Amino acid sequence: MIYPESRLVGRIMVISTVLTFVSFAVAVTDPDRDARNELARWLDVLGENSLPTWWSTALLLTAAFACALAGAAARAGRVVGAGAWFTAAGLVGAFSLTELSGVHRRLGGIGRLVLGEGVLTRNWFAVAAVLVPVLVAVLVVLGARVGTPARGPLVAGGVLIMVSAVGGEFVAAVLGGRTGPATAPVLAAHLGELGENAGAALVVAAALRVLVLSGAGDVLRVRHRTTFGDDGDGVPVRLTGLWLGLGGVSAALALLSLGFVLADPAQPLLRDLRLFVDLLVEHNLPTWWSVALLATAALVHLATFLVARAAGAPEARFWLVTAGVLALLSLDDQSQLHERSEQLGRLFVEETGSFPFYWLIPGAVAGVAVAAAVVALAVRVRARARALLVGGIALMLATGLGLEVVQGLFMAAGNEGLGFAVGYHVEELGEDVGVILLIAAALATARVTGGRSLTLSYADRRAPLPDPVPARQGASGGS
Secondary structure, eight states: OOOTHHHHHHHHHHHHHHHHHHHHHHHHHOOOGGGOOHHHHHTOTTSSSOHHHHHHHHHHHHHHHHHHHHHHHHHHTTOTTHHHHHHHHHHHHHHHHHHHHOGGGGHHHHHHHHHOSSGGGSSHHHHHHHHHHHHHHHHHHHHHHHOTTTHHHHHHHHHHHHHHHHHHHHHHHHHTOTTOSSHHHHHHHHHHHHHHHHHHHHHHHHHHHTEEEEEETTEEEEEETTOOSOOTTOEEOOOHHHHHHHHHHHHHHHHHHHHHHHHOOOSHHHHHHHHHHOTTSSSSHHHHHHHHHHHHHHHHHHHHHHHHHHTTOTTHHHHHHHHHHHHHHHHHHHHOHHHHTHHHHHTTSOOOTTOOOTTHHHHHHHHHHHHHHHHHHHTTSOHHHHHHHHHHHHHHHIIIIIHHHHHHHHHHTTOOSHHHHHHHHHHHHHHHHHHHHHHHHHHHHEEEEESSSEEEEETTOOOOOOOOOOSSSSOOOOO
């Protein structure tokens, strides 16, 4: 049977293949990574701060989001397997963190701390060789819990993610290192990255196979395919816990980072841990959290666009615009597009002293464009959503641009002490809170209700809840 989500998987693989091919072409034609221009570096799937690495991270986050939605639908429909879907979401989310931060390369140090010096702790491959079979066994159990037809793609996708992530780098290392200059290890590393994307696509397909989406009037309903029974009027879903959770994680990460920065531990393992949580250091836990928040905001705004379009709301297309803007901001947060524009900023003003942030000049122009997109939506929605939209984008720009100027002045003066440290922690926390407000704006407009399914209704419009029309016929049940 050919499932409708096959087209989505096909499109994902086309994008992934194109990005991998372009990256491999760059590696072959320009093997000296240090001599490449900024565009070539930005297209390198094996490098940091690049478009392909953001795509991989975002794809894994989308797969985790899809699994979480499948779990929520299963729980709402009282279907067995909700916990399995939530566990799968956690595992895939952990791999997205690995993709962005390279935390797997720190496994050797963790292994030495726990097991001492030995064969298993010389590098992260040995630790991974122990963890991967365990995780594969967990995936098999999860697949049994979610039932058919999701079992196959969920297990296959999860195994492919793990085998590609470890195998690609291992083969590249055996052949001489994934940075070359030989072609074989570079090809192996690229194939490993492509395999991770294919695995993420299969996990997305697995989640979509158990979900049935139906829409009529002003509502969209998502339910588990084996759910039976009437929803009734539906019960509004309270989102207080969501806001407390998102805000609490952001605040906790900021405080954890500040504590390590001020303590400045000398012990090697603690110093590694500081690098992993320091907000000023790229490719770490706080960066991943910011990228994940922005990606989640983009997905939520996209969902709001879908329900607004179903409701016939004239402002629907503006939700699609803000979804795209948030996705671009997520790309910027991981690939440092704003910092790459520093040379562009220097073209407009004469360099003065040692001020380090000339990207703020083109960044301010981009900020105006982002603000304009959000304001164009804000004037078309209800008062509460308008306040959240304006407050969210104002907080993001004030902290992301305004406090960045302050940080630049601190650095130009050679003062990177307590004030500088507190400043950049407030900046990052403010940006995260701004993104949370933008998520809240969408969910304040798209009303969420739960019964035996999850239902989105747009604004205050009312219409009878539709009966779901299965997206496919003849699919076998199971849970």
